[in-house]
Amino acid sequence: AAGVIQSPRHLIKEKRETATLKCYPIPRHDTVYWYQQGPGQDPQFLISFYEKMQSDKGSIPDRFSAQQFSDYHSELNMSSLELGDSALYFCASSPIYPGQGQGTQYFGPGTRLLVL
């Protein structure tokens, strides 16, 4: 079965640089979520999109922005990178069943970002 695809899988950046992470959801999933997971920590929700519109917002820094495109893929743009941004970034996708509430979130393999 097709899974969530994330690219790149690994990324090394210098402080103050920018980074763009990409996420391709499971086919026919119209909702995308972004999570950040630091070493030894639980995943922290950043932001979600449903049908290309921002749906929910978590602890996403103002330096980060994201969007969902017409083909449902999503990109997380990170600027002025800081050492503390080093983490695993997961994208998850889910189908939204009208009238049936929240769908299951399937996680991609993640992008490991290291900021030096």
Added chain:
Amino acid sequence: QQPVQSPQAVILREGEDAVINCSSSKALYSVHWYRQKHGEAPVFLMILLKGGEQKGHDKISASFNEKKQQSSLYLTASQLSYSGTYFCGTAPGGGADGLTFGKGTHLIIQP
């Protein structure tokens, strides 16, 4: 508000049972259970929607007490492959709400 998971860690022998609990101080719409191995993505186990249902497949099952805002994950006859960190994720509403995860329960299965 972050849900509270207990215990923080469990060490079992293969074949033993385990229960992992998740409680929230806020009203919940759904509880999601995941297992994560080191450096890998969280793997979905099950989702429980408000309505007090119980779900299960194979030797893993879960319950959701909406009134008490609690959920429990039951692992029976544990296998080596069950080792990992178990997270519960909660959502106050439906739709495309992000999940708030607990701090996780580390499960080690020994042969």
